[in-house]
Amino acid sequence: MxxxxxxxxxxxxxxxxxxxxxxxxxxxxxxxxxxxxxxxxxxxxxxxxxxxxxxxxxxxxxxxxxxxxxxxxxxxxxxxxxxxxxxxxxxxxxxxxxxxxxxxxxxxxxxxxxxxxxxxxxxxxxxxxxxxxxxxxxxxxxxxxxxxxxxxxxxxxxxxxxxxxxxxxxxxxxxxxxxxxxxxxxxxxxxxxxxxxxxxxxxxxxxxxxxxxxxxxxxxxxxxxxxxxxxxxxxxxxxxxERVLDVTHTVTVEHEAFFFTRSVQAMERIKRAGTELGLDGVTPVVTPYDDCFLVMPQPGAPRGNTAVRMARSI
Ligand SMILES: [Zn+2]
Known part of the structure; x- marks a missing residue:
């Protein structure tokens, strides 16, 4: 942090x-x-x-x-x-x-x-x-x-x-x-x-x-x-x-901890679908679509908490 x-x-x-x-x-x-x-x-x-x-x-x-x-x-x-x-x-x-x-x-x-x-x-x-x-x-x-x-x-x-x-x-x-x-x-x-x-x-x-x-x-x-x-x-x-962003995916940590495998910025727009953001235990978390916005990523979020929200611009 x-x-x-x-x-x-x-x-x-x-x-x-x-x-x-x-x-x-x-x-x-x-x-x-x-x-x-x-x-x-x-x-x-x-x-x-x-x-x-x-x-x-x-x-x-x-x-x-x-x-x-x-x-x-x-x-x-x-x-x-x-x-x-x-x-x-x-x-x-x-x-x-x-x-x-x-x-x-x-x-x-x-x-x-x-x-x-x-x-x-x-x-x-x-x-x-x-x-x-x-x-x-x-x-x-x-x-x-x-x-x-x-x-x-x-x-x-x-x-x-x-x-x-x-x-x-x-x-x-x-x-x-x-x-x-x-x-x-x-x-x-x-x-x-x-x-x-x-x-x-x-x-x-x-x-x-x-x-x-x-x-x-x-x-x-x-x-x-x-x-x-x-x-x-x-x-x-x-x-x-104003830009209106619709959160489509809320990533809730399921394993012991969540680690981002790339550096992420709040409100960053990730161009390509399938880009790996991090690992929940050993499970990769990837962007589901092109031009995906990352809302309030929380490095080190513990199990049961929100690691990141993914959103599209509407
Ligand atoms: Zn608050």
Whole structure:
């Protein structure tokens, strides 16, 4: 894994503990006018500190909805409290990945963990949301990705936000459901809808800026914030021409470990079908078609985890 210095500070969020919802670190603002209920979550992964920066920005600047309801949720605060810039990868979670527990079955009967307890706690605000923006970041120094799920409504929402150069249609991971994939976001033709925004490399200053811009544009895209109110804070231009990539193959590691046998870059396009990418145990993994894009390759992914996703441009 490449090393990056942490270029910005993880904000002190202790002042946000007591929210107005009865839930720690969850704040809800109601405009009093009819409109959608939107939810922005940060820190589902405790070390993805751009989410804390973005929510802190919205709180500090008193950004409130003109219509509908806005809920801001600092998710895995317990893991975030352990964040140490000298060892920034360690505080992703405490017991289990909080972005793999979002099925009804796991929420009801999953093995006890601090993450599952917190997921159950914030479930009521997830159940209310018409639109969800879940802020994340990546280990790779990669351009931002809007993970939109397999349905058209996710792509429509990502295009309306209009910031990320790549919109990824994917199903998630074999190891468990992401918040973005929670079942209610898959029902209905327009909403509820959700986006998982990978805002860039975890520790880049630009990633925090992208996270803030994503939140504001999400609010204008869903209509709860007037364009002219957001404008003074918007520092990034719209994506010129988003590329939509449809993930056709998710490579889940079946053997002890997965090794890439060539050097791979995030979002790399591999020209020829049949190009070997790596070995799962002794089984070669090859590209299934020409012009195959590699989405978030994870060198050294352990058994049961995603090693790489393969996608075609549509
Ligand atoms: Zn994440």
């Amino acid at each position: 490449m090393r990056f210095d942490v270029e910005y500070q993880a904000p002190d969020i202790s002042a946000y503990r007591t929210g107005n919802t009865g839930l720690d670190y969850v704040h809800q603002f109601t405009s009093g006018k009819a409109g959608p209920n939107i939810l922005i979550t940060g820190l589902i992964h405790g070390n993805e500190i751009s989410g804390a920066v973005a929510l802190d920005f919205l709180m500090k600047n008193d950004i409130r909805p003109d219509i509908g309801t806005l809920t801001l949720c600092f998710a895995n605060v317990a893991a975030y409290r352990c964040f140490n810039p000298a060892k920034p990868h360690l505080s992703r979670y405490l017991d289990v990945d909080m972005n793999r527990v979002w099925s009804r079955e796991t929420l009801k009967n999953g093995p006890a963990s601090r993450e599952l307890a917190r997921a159950r706690e914030i479930l009521p605000v997830v159940e209310q949301a018409d639109y969800l923006l879940d802020i994340h970041s990546m280990s790779d120094d990669c351009q931002p990705l809007a993970l939109a799920g397999k349905q058209e409504k996710g792509v429509t929402l990502a295009r309306a936000i209009g910031l990320a150069p790549y919109i990824i249609m994917d199903r998630g991971h074999a190891s468990g459901f992401r918040l973005r994939d929670f079942d209610r976001f898959s029902s209905g033709s327009i909403r509820p809808a959700s986006i998982l925004m990978e805002c860039g490399q975890h520790w880049r200053q630009a990633t925090a800026e992208f996270a803030i811009n994503s939140c504001l544009r999400f609010m204008t895209a869903t209509g709860i914030l007037e364009q002219e109110k957001a404008a003074p804070w918007l520092t990034l231009p719209s994506a010129r021409k």
